[in-house]
Amino acid sequence: MTTEFVDGVTAQSDALGFEPAVVYVPHPIQNRTKAEVEEIADRAFAQVMAMLKSA
Structure with a gap:
């Protein structure tokens, strides 16, 4: 999930009473080069x- 949606994830999680496993990455994604997206994914x-190990 991109950092743009932190508040939305929090609000939805609170409303549903569910704490999802979320990893936030920099926003936006759509205008990134392939190399930039790969770097974000690697990080x-x-x-x-x-x-996954703790699940």
């Missing part, structure tokens, strides 16, 4: 793997 990978 987020460790967080994603940690969440």
